[in-house]
Every structure is written in C-alpha cells, then in structure tokens.
Amino acid sequence: MTTEHPILETRDVTIRFGGHVAVDHVSCAFPRGTLTAIVGPNGAGKTTYFNLISGQLKATSGQVLLNGADITRASVPERTARGIGRAFQLTNLFPSLSVRENVRLVAQAKAGKGFDMFSMADSHIELIERAEHVLAEVRLLDDGDRIVSALSHGDQRKLEVALLIALGPQVLMFDEPTAGMSVDEVPVILDLIRTLKQDMDRTILLVEHKMDVIRSLADRIIVLHNGALVAEGEPAAVIAMPIVQEAYLGKVPEAAQ
Amino acid sequence: MLKRLLSGDTPRSPVLTALLLVILLTLAFAPFLLPGTKSLETAARICIFIVLVASYDLLLGYAGIVSFAHTMFFGIGAYGTALALSSTGPSFLSIVWGSAAGALVAALFALAIGLFSLRVKAIFFAMVTLAVASAFAVLVSQMSWLTGGEDGLNYKIPRELTPAFKLFSAKIFGTSVNGKVLSYYLVFTVALCLFLMLLRVVNSPFGRTLQAVRDNDFRAEAIGYRVVWYRTTATVMSAVVAALAGSLLAVWLRYTGPATTLSMEIMIDILLMVVIGGMGTMYGAVLGATLFILAQTYLQGLMGAASSAISAVPVVSDLIAADRWLLWLGVLFILSVYFFPTGIVGRLRKARA
Numbered sequence: 001m002t003t004e005h006p007i008l009e010t011r012d013v014t015i016r017f018g019g020h021v022a023v024d025h026v027s028c029a030f031p032r033g034t035l036t037a038i039v040g041p042n043g044a045g046k047t048t049y050f051n052l053i054s055g056q057l058k059a060t061s062g063q064v065l066l067n068g069a070d071i072t073r074a075s076v077p078e079r080t081a082r083g084i085g086r087a088f089q090l091t092n093l094f095p096s097l098s099v100r101e102n103v104r105l106v107a108q109a110k111a112g113k114g115f116d117m118f119s120m121a122d123s124h125i126e127l128i129e130r131a132e133h134v135l136a137e138v139r140l141l142d143d144g145d146r147i148v149s150a151l152s153h154g155d156q157r158k159l160e161v162a163l164l165i166a167l168g169p170q171v172l173m174f175d176e177p178t179a180g181m182s183v184d185e186v187p188v189i190l191d192l193i194r195t196l197k198q199d200m201d202r203t204i205l206l207v208e209h210k211m212d213v214i215r216s217l218a219d220r221i222i223v224l225h226n227g228a229l230v231a232e233g234e235p236a237a238v239i240a241m242p243i244v245q246e247a248y249l250g251k252v253p254e255a256a257q
Numbered sequence: 258m259l260k261r262l263l264s265g266d267t268p269r270s271p272v273l274t275a276l277l278l279v280i281l282l283t284l285a286f287a288p289f290l291l292p293g294t295k296s297l298e299t300a301a302r303i304c305i306f307i308v309l310v311a312s313y314d315l316l317l318g319y320a321g322i323v324s325f326a327h328t329m330f331f332g333i334g335a336y337g338t339a340l341a342l343s344s345t346g347p348s349f350l351s352i353v354w355g356s357a358a359g360a361l362v363a364a365l366f367a368l369a370i371g372l373f374s375l376r377v378k379a380i381f382f383a384m385v386t387l388a389v390a391s392a393f394a395v396l397v398s399q400m401s402w403l404t405g406g407e408d409g410l411n412y413k414i415p416r417e418l419t420p421a422f423k424l425f426s427a428k429i430f431g432t433s434v435n436g437k438v439l440s441y442y443l444v445f446t447v448a449l450c451l452f453l454m455l456l457r458v459v460n461s462p463f464g465r466t467l468q469a470v471r472d473n474d475f476r477a478e479a480i481g482y483r484v485v486w487y488r489t490t491a492t493v494m495s496a497v498v499a500a501l502a503g504s505l506l507a508v509w510l511r512y513t514g515p516a517t518t519l520s521m522e523i524m525i526d527i528l529l530m531v532v533i534g535g536m537g538t539m540y541g542a543v544l545g546a547t548l549f550i551l552a553q554t555y556l557q558g559l560m561g562a563a564s565s566a567i568s569a570v571p572v573v574s575d576l577i578a579a580d581r582w583l584l585w586l587g588v589l590f591i592l593s594v595y596f597f598p599t600g601i602v603g604r605l606r607k608a609r610a
Contacts, residue, residue, distance in 0.1 A: 054479065080481035092479075094472040105469045108462050109481040115490070117463040120265050124462065167480060 005068035007032040007203045008084075008171050013052055013062035013072075022048045024227040025062065030171070035197050035204040037214045037235070039244075040224035046207045047089060049224060050173055053205070054086040055079040066171070080109075085169030089176050089207070091156045093148050099159055100144035103131035106166040130166065138162040139188060154185045161189055165196070172196060173205045178213065186213075193217060211239070262453060264460040268540055270605040277540060280547050284445060288438045289430040299554050301441055303547050304448040305505050310530045311455045311542035312498035317528075318537030319459050320491040321471030323379060326386035327527055329393045330367065330496040332518035334359035334503025336397070339410045339513035347413035356504035360497045367496035371489035394519045409514020418443065418508065444505050451498055456539050458494065467491055468537075526553075533593050535600020544601045552589070557582040 006029035015023045023045045030036055038046050051057040053064055055076040064072045066082055074082070094102050107130040108114060108121075122128070135141045138158045143151065148159065157177065164172055174193065178186045190213060196202045197217075208214050214221065214235060221238040223231040231241050238244055260267065268274040280303075283290060287300035309331055316322045337359020341351040366389075374385040397404045404410065416422050422436035432438070458464050466487055470477045474484045507513045517523075526549065534545025561579030568574050577585075597604040 056475075056479075075483075076478040077481050077483045080479060086479060088476075088479075092473060092476045094469050094476065096472050097468060101465070105465060105477075106480045108465070113462045114466045114482055114487065115463055117458050117461045117494075119462065120261075120457070120460055121462045121465045122265055122460075163476075163480065 005065070006030055007067060008053065008205075009065040009068075010049075010053065011063040011065065013049075013059045013064060015048060015052060015057055016060045022227050023052060023059075023224075026224070026227075026229045027062075028222055028229060028232065030203055030205065032203055033197070033201045034219045035193075035206060035217055036220045036222060037218035038205060038207045038222050038224060039209070039214065044224040045227040046224055047175060048227075050086065050175055050205070050207065053171075054084055054173060080167070080169070083170035084173070085164050085167040085171065086173040087160045087164045087175060087177060089179065091153070091160055093156060093159060093163070095147075095149040097148060098144065099140055099146050099148060099151065100128070100131050100135065102148060102159060103134050103162050103166045104128055106163050107131055107134075110167060134162050134166045137165060138192065154181045157181050158185070158189065161192060165192070169202075171203045171205065175207045176209065177206070178208075178210065190217065215239075264453075264457040266456055266460045266539070270602075270608065272608070273540065273602060273605045276605075277543060280543055287445075288434075288441055289432050294437075295554075297437070297441060299550060301444050301509050302554075303550050304444050305502050305509070306527075306530065306546040306550060307543050308448045308451045308455075308502040308505070309499055310527055310534070310546045311452055311539055312495045312502065313527050314531050314534075314536060314539060314542050315455055315459060315467075315498075316491060316495040317531055318535075318539075318541070319464060319471065320467040320488060321379075322375070322488060322492065323383040324386040324492070324495075325383060325521075325524055326366075326370065326390040326393075327495070327499055328519050328521070328524045329386075329390040330363040330499035331503040331506075331523070332393070332397065332515075333363045333366065334500030335507040335513045335518045336404060336410075336503075337362065337500070338504040338507035339412055340403070342414060342507070343410055343412040347415050349415050352415070352504070352508055355507075356501060359504055360500045363496040363500035364493050367493040368489060371492040372485070375488040375492065376485050390519075390524070391521075394515060394521075397519060398515050405514065407515060409512060409517070411512050414440070414508055414511050440509060444509050447501070447505055451501060452539075452543075455498060459539055463487075463490070529590055533590065533597075533600060535597075535602030535604075538600065538602040541600045541602040548601075552586060556586065560585070 008030040009028070011027050012025045013023060014021065014025050026049060038049065040046050048057065052059050055074060059072055063070055066084065071079055071082065094105065104127050107127040108124070111127060113124065132141060132144065135144055138161055140155060140158055140162060143155060148156065151159065157180065161177055177189050177193070181189065193204065193206070194217065197204055206217065218235050220232065221235050222229055223238060223244050230243055231238050268277055284300055284304060288297060291297065291300065309327070313327050316324055334356065338352060338355035341355025341358065345351045370385060370389060374382045398407050417436055418440035419436040424434040424439065466477070466482055470482065470484050470487050478484050503518055506518065510517065530545035530549045531541065533549065534541030534543065557579050560577045560582050564574050564577045564579060599607070
C-alpha cells in the first residue's frame with residue numbers, strides 16, 4: 001500500500017476571474033481518514049476552493065492531487081470515478097424524479113450501467129435495493145415514491161447527503177450540509193457524517209459555519225480569507241487565533257447564517 | 258409478457274389504455290376496416306409519424322434536447338432508400354441496403370453535430386441543427402442530378418408491394434389482399450417494432466440517465482455520468498430511428514421529395530404532435546400523431562361540409578370555410594397547450610391519480 005501520499009492535496013492552487021483572485025495559492029494536504037473543516041467569512045473562496053477540488057472549476061495555476069496523481073485537468077465525471085464525491089450547498093437534485101430514483105441513479109452510475117439500453121431499468125434489483133438501503137440510513141425510506149420537487153427543504157438536504165453516501169467516494173465533500181435544516185434534523189446528518197468518518201474511514205471536507213458542529217466533528221480546521229489560506233491546525237488552537245477571531249467570528253454572526 | 262413487451266411502462270390510465278387499444282386495433286386491421294385508398298394512406302402516414310414523433314420525444318421529452326434537424330434525418334433515410342431503389346432496381350435488397358445506408362449517414366451526421374455542439378448551451382445546439390437542416394434542404398433541392406431537385410424522385414418498388422400483385426385471389430371482408438396491403442403491413446410491423454424498441458430504450462438504465470441529464474446536467478456529471486456522451490448517443494439513436502421512418506415513407510409513397518420529408522413545416526408538425534400528445538411519455542407520440550394527422554386530413558373536408566351547410570349565416574360560414582382549417586388547427590393547438598400543458602397523456606394520467 002502506498003500510504004506515502006495524503007489522499008488529497010492542493011499545491012499553490014489558484015483561480016482568477018478577470019482581475020479578482022478568488023482562490024490564491026492554497027496549498028493544503030488532507031490525510032486519509034480525517035475530517036477537515038473549512039471556515040472563513042462569506043466570499044472567502046470556500047465554495048470556489050471546493051469547485052477546484054471537485055472539478056466544476058479548473059485552476060488557473062497550481063495542482064490538485066488525488067492519491068499523488070495529478071487531477072488538475074480531469075473532468076468532473078473523471079474525478080467522480082476516481083473517488084471524489086460532493087454534496088452541494090444549494091440543493092442540487094433531479095427534481096422531477098422520485099426520491100428513490102435519485103439515489104438509484106447514483107447506484108447505477110457507480111455500477112457503470114448508464115449505457116445499458118435494452119434491459120429494463122427496474123429489472124436491476126440490486127440497484128433498487130442499494131437505493132433503499134441508503135434511504136433507510138438517512139430516514140427517507142417512507143418517502144421513496146415522492147417526487148423530489150415536492151419534498152421539504154430539510155428532506156431535500158437529507159437526500160443530498162444520501163446521494164453522496166450512495167456514491168461512496170473516498171473523499172466526501174460537504175458544503176454546509178445542515179444549512180436551513182430544522183433543529184431536530186441536524187443531528188441525523190451529523191451522526192451520518194460521524195459514521196462515515198469513523199466506521200468507513202473516509203476522508204471528509206466540510207464547509208460549515210456553526211462552531212459547535214465544527215468542534216464536535218473536525219480533526220482539523222483550515223481558514224480561508226480573501227482566497228488565501230491564513231491558518232490551519234487543531235480546532236481549539238485555530239479557533240483561538242486572533243486572525244480567526246477577527247476574520248471569521250467577528251464578521252459573521254451566527255444568526256446571519 | 259405484455260408488461261415486458263411494453264418494458265414495464267404501462268399506460269397507467271384506463272382512458273389512455275382504451276384510446277391506445279382503439280388506435281392499435283384500427284391500424285392493425287386498417288386495410289379491412291377502412292374503405293378506400295385515402296384512409297389507407299392516412300393509416301400508413303399515422304404509423305410512420307408515430308415512429309418519427311416518438312424518436313423526437315426521445316430527444317425532446319427524455320433528454321431535454323431541442324433539435325430542428327429531425328426532418329433532415331427523416332429525409333436522409335427517405336432519400337437513401339429512394340436512391341437505392343432507383344439505382345439498383347426495385348428489389349427488397351435495395352430497400353435493405355438503402356435504409357441501412359440512410360441510417361448510417363444519419364448516425365454519422367448526428368454524431369458530428371452532437372460532438373460539435375452538445376458541449377455548449379442548449380440554445381446553441383438548437384441553432385446549429387436549424388442551420389445544418391436548412392443547408393441540407395437547400396443542398397438537396399440544388400443537387401437535382403442526384404436528388405431530382407424540387408421535383409423529387411419517382412421510382413419503382415418491388416412488385417410484391419404494388420397493387421398489381423395479388424397474394425391470393427379470394428377477398429377478405431371485401432378487400433383483396435394485394436401488394437398495397439402487404440406494403441401497409443410492412444410499414445405497420447416495422448413501425449410497431451421501432452416504437453416498442455424506443456419504449457424499451459426510454460425505460461432502460463440509459464433512458465433513466467437521460468432523464469437525469471435533462472433534469473440537472475450539472476449534478477449528473479457530479480455523480481459520474483459523462484453528459485456529452487449521453488446526449489450525443491440520444492441524438493444518434495433518435496436520428497437513426499427517424500431515418501428508418503423516412504425509409505418506410507419512401508417505400509410506401511414510391512416518391513421522395515423535399516416537400517414530403519425535409520420541409521420546415523413537417524418539423525413544426527412533429528413538434529406540435531409531441532407537445533399535444535405529451536412530452537416524455539412515448540404514448541404521447543401515438544396520440545399526438547394520430548390526432549394531428551386525422552385533423553390534417555379530415556378537418557378541411559369536415560369544415561367545408563359544415564360551411565356549405567350553414568352558408569346562409571354570413572360571418573360564421575366564412576370563418577369555417579375549408580381553407581381556414583389551419584387557423585382552427587392553430588386555435589386547437591393553443592387551447593391544448595393552455596389547458597393540457599403536460600399533453601393529453603399527462604392530463605389523462607393526472608385525472609386518474
């Protein structure tokens with residue numbers, strides 16, 4: 001086994017939009033099996049940094065490495081196939097399809113059956129079973145037949161996480177997974193993330209604003225500010241840093257989120 | 258068994274089931290049920306358009322791709338078969354190789370257009386197909402040494418498919434089973450097979466992926482589907498089926514010209530049939546094509562009769578004069594889109610739920 005490389009690494013990764021540098025020479029390694037929280041004020045470049053890792057944006061300069069292999073130029077589906085999976089901040093589902101079908105499509109993608117044209121989709125029982133299994137984990141099993149666009153916001157967030165679980169990637173990226181969820185639904189998602197990290201030894205990147213969530217989950221925090229990485233380390237130490245107090249906690253009151 | 262044949266995609270509405278059965282049975286026994294050549298012509302036209310419209314539904318309703326080149330592919334199939342029949346003689350072999358060649362050319366065209374323009378915004382693809390289809394139509398009308406230009410091509414088909422050929426001398430229900438009837442059954446059988454094949458494709462893992470791509474291509478990529486390839490494959494498949502429908506038309510009509518295959522009017526008709534029937538349902542193609550062609554064929558006559566019956570009433574009789582039929586078709590279309598935005602099939606299914 002080659003455990004030399006961190007599972008994911010960015011080296012001087014930078015992206016410019018015209019004159020604006022949205023992510024500025026960010027170098028960071030994510031060791032296998034850890035959960036890293038990415039914090040920073042709105043507009044700090046957290047979601048852009050995510051986009052550079054999962055491939056929706058391509059870096060202007062610098063590199064993204066997965067298991068030591070350069071994936072800077074790889075397309076989104078290629079990165080997905082190599083083991084990067086992402087849940088999105090703004091819910092990003094297949095709205096006219098049923099809840100079960102959303103998850104089944106992920107299982108189908110993973111099984112590589114997308115181009116199978118002459119069998120009936122519903123005859124692939126194992127994919128449906130996989131979907132039901134994941135739906136049970138996020139407590140959406142009873143809503144399997146519902147059309148996604150009719151779901152509550154909280155349930156859509158759960159489904160968003162379900163798609164990621166069904167994909168089962170090595171690196172899981174959560175972009176504010178609990179945003180807009182009701183208080184009693186939040187622990188369900190947090191427990192799921194905890195399980196993924198501990199029992200399945202997955203590497204997790206988490207953009208999150210709620211400090212209590214970060215304290216309870218993260219092994220490590222990195223702080224982005226104006227696109228640059230300004231601090232990284234143990235949660236307690238990072239939260240105590242003056243720059244974090246000023247740049248992050250000072251500017252973004254909890255209530256505004 | 259029946260469920261497998263329909264790929265598990267049943268009509269899911271009693272009224273829809275009944276309508277589809279009536280259409281299927283009428284088309285299946287058309288030569289014996291309906292008197293006269295005109296009604297047989299209409300029945301064959303309905304069969305061919307069901308396939309053509311269903312293949313467009315694969316693109317528009319399932320993959321969410323707007324194309325204006327569907328009649329081009331239809332025309333490529335028709336001209337392929339027409340050229341084969343006129344160059345290598347009226348044999349079944351000519352039909353087979355002509356149709357295969359037409360389908361192949363259509364597939365290559367679709368592949369090229371798809372890879373070239375499906376990467377970018379949907380509107381760009383629509384524009385490219387419009388440009389290519391217009392250029393193709395001009396090209397066909399200019400290359401008259403090959404295509405017969407605006408006059409099109411007249412050719413012979415195998416004798417077994419012409420009215421002169423009698424399968425046996427006895428009559429069934431007063432209809433002699435001649436080559437025209439055989440020709441009709443060729444059209445009917447191929448159309449039915451192609452329709453069932455499309456129904457399978459849209460209910461396959463591939464068809465489901467197309468729906469995911471239509472709903473949210475961004476997310477489809479993020480769960481690992483290469484969206485461009487799925488869109489291109491759908492375009493190619495729909496082009497091939499459209500070309501085969503064109504071949505059927507070429508054999509049935511014994512004539513192929515720009516007006517019967519390539520015109521923008523037909524393209525718009527196809528769009529209307531998909532929308533009236535119900536996008537993304539396949540069965541919508543059956544209802545849309547049937548109703549539209551019936552209206553196209555009989556509305557004019559019906560209105561003429563009604564107009565002369567009430568010729569004493571001044572304004573109203575003018576309004577329903579025979580040559581106003583397009584106006585009323587337009588009104589029908591607007592009303593149907595307004596009241597049934599999900600098409601007839603969508604409406605019928607909702608009524609049950």
